[in-house]
Amino acid sequence: MKDSISILSTRPIDGALIEKAAYQNITIDTLTFIKVEKIVIDEVAAQIAILSRQAATVVFTSINAVEIVVETMPADAVMPDWKIYCIGGATFTLVKKYWAYESLIYTAKTATELAEKITSDKVPSVTFFCGNKRREELPGLLRNENITVNELVVYETIETPVKTDKKYDGILFFSPSAVTSFFTENKPSQDTTLFAIGKTTANTLKEFCLNNIIISEFPAKDQLVDKAIEFYNNE
Numbered sequence: 001m002k003d004s005i006s007i008l009s010t011r012p013i014d015g016a017l018i019e020k021a022a023y024q025n026i027t028i029d030t031l032t033f034i035k036v037e038k039i040v041i042d043e044v045a046a047q048i049a050i051l052s053r054q055a056a057t058v059v060f061t062s063i064n065a066v067e068i069v070v071e072t073m074p075a076d077a078v079m080p081d082w083k084i085y086c087i088g089g090a091t092f093t094l095v096k097k098y099w100a101y102e103s104l105i106y107t108a109k110t111a112t113e114l115a116e117k118i119t120s121d122k123v124p125s126v127t128f129f130c131g132n133k134r135r136e137e138l139p140g141l142l143r144n145e146n147i148t149v150n151e152l153v154v155y156e157t158i159e160t161p162v163k164t165d166k167k168y169d170g171i172l173f174f175s176p177s178a179v180t181s182f183f184t185e186n187k188p189s190q191d192t193t194l195f196a197i198g199k200t201t202a203n204t205l206k207e208f209c210l211n212n213i214i215i216s217e218f219p220a221k222d223q224l225v226d227k228a229i230e231f232y233n234n235e
Contacts, residue, residue, distance in 0.1 A: 089220030
């Protein structure tokens with residue numbers, strides 16, 4: 001490893017992760033390339049209120065959806081009797097904070113894997129809480145299998161491009177939207193290694209560059225940082 005490694009994280013990460021990297025002579029700068037805003041219209045809020053009082057099968061693929069749905073539930077509602085399919089990592093951790101473990105039917109690394117499990121479980125219909133820029137993989141695969149998908153959009157992702165002239169050894173990407181936002185104003189050096197939190201983010205990176213791309217085995221911020229530390233320690 002070089003005497004010092006410089007990495008850019010395209011979203012804020014915990015100070016503990018930055019310190020962990022610093023012990024390995026890796027400096028992590030953070031810049032925010034997207035922001036998330038709640039957009040629960042009255043009709044969606046009404047549907048969430050109804051769902052909060054009945055059994056349902058629901059899907060979460062982001063922590064933003066989990067937080068906003070819980071926040072939108074009526075104040076007098078108890079945690080609903082839902083069967084939950086969710087992405088792993090931070091989303092899984094947050095779901096466990098609010099629901100009993102028995103409510104978690106399945107967790108997966110990717111939306112595609114999640115859709116395949118829902119299909120194999122012969123679930124007739126699901127409610128999918130998502131953002132305005134949700135990917136097509138999960139709802140598309142489910143509808144192809146004649147599974148009814150009730151999509152409730154609860155937030156929007158807004159790109160906030162930032163220009164940076166600093167040359168980094170590595171860049172961490174946590175979503176396709178952050179990739180698009182980053183490349184609106186920047187182009188990394190060819191020898192900069194790019195780290196993607198999952199295959200979808202990696203595939204979006206491939207649309208913009210030919211750089212070396214390292215993919216985290218698990219969709220979590222700490223796992224991606226660990227992947228970068230491991231990569232540079234083995235150089």
